[in-house]
Amino acid sequence: MPKERSVVQNILTVAVFILLEVAAVLMLSHNNQIQRLWIARISHGFMAKVWGTTQGVSNYFSLKRQNDELAVENNRLQELVRGYEMAMKAADPSAKPVLMDNGFEYIPATIIKSSANTQHNYLIIDKGSEDGVVRNSGVITEKGVIGIVDAVSSHYSYAISFLNTELFISARLGESGAVGPLAWDGMSSDRAILKEIPLQFKFEPGDTVYTSGYSTIFPPDIPIGVAGESKIINGATNEIEVNLFQNHKALKYVTIVANRRAAEIESIEQQEEQPKK
Structure with missing residues (x-):
């Protein structure tokens, strides 16, 4: 008897699970608005993730290009500063900014x-x-x-x-x-x-x-x-x-x-x- 009771309980459990799954499918099929919102939410989340990754890559290369440009400009300004410093030390206003008067x-x-x-x-x-x-x-x-x-x-x-x-x-x-x-x-x-x-x-x-x-x-x-x-x-x-x-x-x-x-x-x-x- 206990063995038969256990088999019956297992059958009832499976049956309840199947009924709940069927009910869930019926709810989705009869409620298009909820379904659309659910699908839209997933789609927007995916698009946001893809856009964020793409934008991050774009920003990385943009910053790299800006850093390269700033480095070149920084070197140019350093040359000018060195030239003006050497000109002041030598009291020679005609000293060139790149070729210093120290050679x-x-x-x-x-x-x-x-x-x-x-x-x-x-x-x-x-x-x-x-x-x-x-x-x-x-x-x-x-x-x-x-x-x-x-x-x-x-x-x-x-x-x-x-x-x-x-x-x-x-x-x-x-x-x-x-x-x-x-x-x-x-x-x-x-x-x-x-x-x-x-x-x-x-x-x-x-x-x-x-x-x-x-x-x-x-x-x-x-x-x-x-x-x-x-x-x-x-x-x-x-x-x-x-x-x-x-x-x-x-x-x-x-x-x-x-x-x-x-x-x-x-x-x-x-x-x-x-x-x-």
Whole structure:
């Protein structure tokens, strides 16, 4: 008897379920207004989702184009500012805004390929000899030194990144402090080491480190980073950690600086090195 009662209950359950399904279908078929509203709601939701996705993609490419345009304009304005600053320092109102009276020409450029995960990183830049780039041009941003051009084709340049353990640049500690070689620490993309700073030169953590201007590659006074911890080497010099301003893993737009007077300077140096007769 219990077994038969269980079978009867199962049959009744299935029958009730079928009746409810039939009732639901009848309600939909006899109430077109409700059905239309239900279908419209689903359709509008789907259309809104599709439109939102399409609009998001459109906005992304629009913002990218605007960022590219702003970067070019920013580089142009930086060139003008540098030109006016140099003109004021030299008290020469006729100084040109692009070719500075210190001999440096500023060329806005874009990084199209780079490495950042080795000890010898590099950059490929979309400007070449037809744009005025020459070998040993510097690569900078408003936040620091990025690298040095090592090879040039008509339309592209290959640069050794500052994130390269074999690259050293001449840097100055503070506005008028000591000068020493600055190099990447080989580990962190935002840290470098300033070496060979004599102990008699006093400094404080947080002092700004600049390009020295003692080479023909980089103009002087480009801020690079701030001094951090230090240690004494062989009882004679300080070795100072420098926290870089520029995030080298988030680079796209740069400025190439070409020294148009480099050959003249190097020629004079070679003359001085020749033995006197």
